[in-house]
Every structure is written in C-alpha cells, then in structure tokens.
Amino acid sequence: MNPSPPLAPGLPVLGNALRMMGDVQQFLVDTYRQMGPVYRVRALNQAFVIMAGERANRFLLERGDEVFSSEVSFGGLNSEFGMRVHVLRGRPHRHLRKVLATGLSRDLLAARWDDVTAATERELAQWRGQRALPVVDRCQRLAAAQLSVAFTGANSAARFATLRSAFELVLDVTIAGKWPAAALKLPAYRRARAEILAFARSCLAERAAHPTGGPADLLDRANEAKDENGNPYPLEVRAGMALQGYFAGINTVAYLYSFMMYALARHPDVRARVLAEVDAAYDGDRLDFERLRGLPALHGLVLETLRVYPPAPGSARTVLEDFDFEGFRIERGKRVLVATSVPHQLAEHFPEPELFDIDRDFAAGRRASVYAPFSVGSHTCLGAGMTEVLAVATVAMMVRRLTVTAPDRPLRITATPGPNPGRRFAVTVAGRPKI
Template identity: 80%
Template structure:
C-alpha cells in the first residue's frame, strides 16, 4: 500500500466546462472509448455532468476484471437501483450467494426454453412481421422492443406480457437512466407516474407467480417455476419480492438489449448487401429443406456470423460499471477506493491486434478464439457476464431468419449515417426507420 500511494492518478480526458465528456458519451460511447484508449492508454479519467469515472480499457483491463473483479470491485452503486426498485438481487450479490442465485437464474433463462416453446415463439414472430408489411417508415427500435419482449415472455414464462409492455419499458428505462447512466437525478424515481407503474409491475409479477402456483404447467419447467421453487444458498426460501424480481428478469433483458441487437443486425444487413445475400441464401435453403426448425438453427454459419459480428461492432454493453472496494494499481496508476470504474470490455473489439481490419464488417471472423482470450466480450467477462447471452444469440439467429424469409426491408435514406445514442444503452435511436414490404419468393 505504501508503494501504491506514490503512484499517480490516471490522466484526465480533456472536456468542456460543466459538461466534461458528456456529449460524446451520450452518443456513440463505444467509439469514444476506443478513440480515447488509443490516444491516452489503458486507463484514464472522464467526467460527464456530475459523474466521474475511471475507465480501464484493453485486453489487460478485461483480464483484470476476469481475475480480480470479485476481489476489488462492487456492483452495488451502479446496479443497486435494480435491486432497490425491482428486487433483482443477482446484480449486487458477491461470492457464494451470487454464484448460487446465478445458477438458478441460468436454468430459468436457458435457451432450452426457447426450444421447448419454439412453435409459440415462431407464431408470435411471424404474426408480428405480417403486421409490419406495407410500412414506409417503421420505427425499428420501438417495434423490435415490442417483439423481443413478447418472444422472451412466451419462451421464459409461457405467457404474453404485451398488455404490460409500455409500463415495463418506461419504468425499466427510467431506472437505468437514473441509477446506471446518471442521465436523470435520483428524484426522478419519486415521480408519481413512475411510482404507479412500479407498483403495477410488482403486482403483475406477484400475480404471475401466484397464478402459476395455483395452475402449474407441465410442458416445461420455466422461469416462473424456478422462482417459485428457489431457495437461497442456505436452503431458505427467498422472500416473495425477490421471487418477483427473478420473474421480471427476462422481461427486463428483452425490452432493451435483445431489441437493440436486432436493430443493429437489420442495419448491418442493409448496409452490407453481400452479407444480406449470403444470409438470404442460407435461410431459403433451410426453409426449402423442411422449414426453420430449432435444431436447424445450429447449422446456419452466415447467420451466426452476422450475430457475432454485429455484437463485435455494436456491443450492447460497451463496459461494466463497478465501484472500487479497495485501492489497487493498474498500468502504473493508482485506482483509489470508492472510485467509480467502467471496465470498457468491448474496446478490444476495435483493436487490430485482436481483430484484423476492425473497420470491416466480416462475418467469417474467428470469434471463438477472441472469446477464449476474453477480448471478444459483448456481454462482459467474469462472474457478472450476462445470464441471457446464450438465449439472446440463438433468438437473434431465429428472428433474423424469419425476417429475411418474410420481409424485404430498405433504408428510406441509404446515404444517411446511423446516429447511435447511448440512452439507456447503445442503440440506433428513434430516427432509425426502414420501409418494409412482403418478400416475394
């Protein structure tokens, strides 16, 4: 500790008065993190309005999070709001309690549930796509949010959450904007409209659990069943509010992360006609050879490559926000206890030493090698890696296959660059729209 005290603090990224680095971080935050890493090195400090962060970036930062994250970091300050507001306890636990609850949730968010309810998910997806036909300016993010929430609620619980969608989306996004991104002050969570929505969503989750308890389903064991049966690491039943938070976990993921991935995939295909042509050929071959079954999803390399490359270029979580529990040194600098840190886990995605010619959209990359080396990390690394990553990747393959088979999408203004926003996570924004017609085969 004595030697650490003489180390300098990380350098500060120049910004503008009052706002600091807020403007670039509210836009394409991944680009900002990569460019700043290349300019300033593996660790630096940024300020955005009233928030200050230490940014750790690069392969070494990912390895540090993987090997030492549980020892020196806490997620309470960054993700405690999800627990306080929605009793999503897994985001703030550490050690044995965290590993235990993750194991329970992993089985409740498994891709096996998608296989078990494949026909229902396909029917809902194709019904949605039929409703898009003939739209000249379809708001992509909004419509994919609705679809992803419906798909995941069907797969994870066997029920639709469509009636609750508006409340779920607005409430979840506000909590993220307050507690994670800091866009709004904490007082926003006291707004009457939010408090009403929060109470109604909690009631919705508790009712879903009570109805399942009274009317068990026997087709498969899903997220609701896991929540009802869950006991903590000591064998004691979790409180009802924690079970409700477990039930909401799937809806929470679908509203944003999955929908943003879908949206970026559509943009990538439309901007890269060669990729679209390869995907279309692969999809048509699957349909012509007996239809799009769940088992057939594994044998679609072009679509898998599209998912992986989209996650590389447009990662849904460019970094993992943490708070330092005890001071440590990194790359010759002192990171002090109490500091908020963002480990920019997706920065290596854009470094040529890990992904040659990173500016080229290439669906044939060796993603497995990058994942093994922890430099391909669209869902973070370490003990807090996204629980729904596997489900997300398979569902993205399936959804894009059905979209390509049924619809033809075009950019109304092909020359208009994509304007990425970081609120509450990186996404193409409300202005991203496409024209949609029925595909003639």
C-alpha cells in the same frame, strides 16, 4: 505510491458527457488510443475511471470479484424491482445466477419453439407495408413478446409500454445518471412500478396454483427457489426473478435486432449469403429449431453485429479496495467503467476492424477475453447465449418474409439507456417476393 490516472480532455462543465451520451463505444476506443489503458472522464456531475484494453478485461475476469462491487451502479434494479443478482458477490451471487440460468435455458426456448415463432410471425406481419417503421420501438415490442412467451409461457404485450418506460427510467437514473434520483419519486413512475410488481406477484401466484405440467420455466424456478443456505427467497426477490428474463432483456435484444437490420441493409453481400442460407434451411414454411445450429452466415452476422455494436460497451463498478493498474493508483470508492468492448476495434485482435466481416474467428476472441459483447467474468449477461440463438432465429424469419430498406446514411447512435440506433431510425418494409 503510483499517481492517479490522467484526466481525458473535455468541455468545461459538460466534460465528456456529450460524446458518452452518443456513440459511447467509439468514444471509448478513440480515448483509449489517445490516453492509453487507464484514464479519468467527467460527465456533468459524474466522474469515472476508465480501464480499457485486453489487460483490463483480464483484470476484470481475474480480480473483479475481489476489488469491485456492482451495488452502486446496479442497486436501483434491486431496490426498485428485486433484481438481487445484480448486486450480490461471491457464493450468494454464484448460487442465484445458477438458479436463474435454469429458467433462461436454450432447452426452454426449444420446448416453446412453436409458440415463440408464432409470436414472432405475428409481430413481423404487422411490419409489412410500413414506409417508415420505427425500428427500435418495433424491435422492443418484438423482443418483449418473444422473451415473455419463452420464459413465462404468456405474452406480456399488454403491459409493454409500462414495462419499457419504468425500466428505462431506472436505468437512466441509477446507471446512466441522466436524471436525478428524484425522478423515481414521480407519481407516474410509482404507479407503473406498483403495477409491474403486482403483475409479477400475480404471475407467481397463478403458476403456483395452476402448474403447466410442461418444462420448468422462469416462473416455476422463481416459485421454488431457495438461497445458498436452503432458505426460500423473499417474495420481492422471487418477483424480481420472474421479471428478469424479459424485463431486463427488452433493450439488449431489441438493440441487437435493430443493428442487424441496419447491417443487412448496408451490406448486400452479407444479405445475399444470409438469404441463400435461410431459404435452404426452411422445410416448407417452417424453420426447425435444430436447424439453427447449421446457419454459419447467420451466426456470423449476429456475432459481427455484436462486435461492431456491443450492447454493453463497459461494465460499471465501484472500487472496494485500492489497487494499481498499468502504473496508476485507483482508490477505494472510485467509480470504474471497464470498457470490455474496446478490443473489438483494435487491429491486433480483429484485423481490419473497420470492415464488417461475418467470417471472423470469434471463438478465439472469446477464449482470449477480447470478444466481450456481454462483458467478462462473474457478471457476464445471463441471457447472452439465449440472445444469440434468438437473434439467429429472428433474422431468419424476418428475411424469409420481408424486404427491409434503410436510408443510405450513417446511424446516429445514442447511449441511453444503452447503445442503440436512436428513436428516429426508420426503415421501409415490404413483403419479400414469393419464394
């Protein structure tokens, strides 16, 4: 029988916790170079097997559904908010993903384009003149406004603080292991959870009683959704579907915006190309949705930001049955993190990976499963395509209106609840000189 994977060096008691709570992507890349494609890590009371590199991505893509479960890692999203899609496998999982995808489509964003751009412009207008804009906070508020308008037709800004605090606590407890499970019993959290679930149920009831007559969105799809056997989903699952679009996307989208702002400030050559492209794309004071397709520099900016600062550096799973990988035995019950974004920093896949290059061949990387900012396989982020389109549109509107200046120092990246520039990352925002 093959041996267990080797243990990565770490600190007494803490293990690898400090580095994994910081720039986790860099930690995974550095440790891959030191230890190879499979090894074990410790982080306080948690232990993981790390699988990394091109063959790990291929394994997840080809055998992930057979040997892995996501229920332990993501079960909190289901038990707390009815987000069942994160824990299903096989046919039930494929079916629910398909149902959700119809409510998170690019076509829906196109249909509500004027409403989404109006919400975006309102948020960006509040940034102008800020000498120390808290980037992560404001980008989260912007993303919440955009996603709720696109997916449900109504802005969720009034409940933003409740949504954010509750969602981040669930992630920190159930996925990151930052806090004990008892944190989910605290009265403040229980009140917030109850408020969020009541809000979701009321949105579904309101839509059922008063259909919009417009294109079917996430609320419409949730109200009419049936499972793989043709039976209506329980109310708690339909409420989870209603929350899924903007609730689960607040952090992912916001962190991408935050990192793009930093990248534009640090790379004036990229900013110049983006500005010229955006100015040419505008028709008077409006950016037409169809013109988003013809912005190669902006698309390159989004994709390169996702390469350097991936929102999901790894996919957490639990092993269902023993298997061998790269000469080592990984046993049933072990927690595994498939570090899907490690190839982003390997020169054999992306030449000179330390350079910020918006002209890379990202399509080839996707085909080879080595460009994987949203993971690979059956649990790839449902909103990945929408996120990329919305990011192109948002940066276009931002650079058209605003001039952003960032401090000339490296970011202090934190990994909780997902990789982000940290709460202290602030920028100066001025209005852009009249065009």
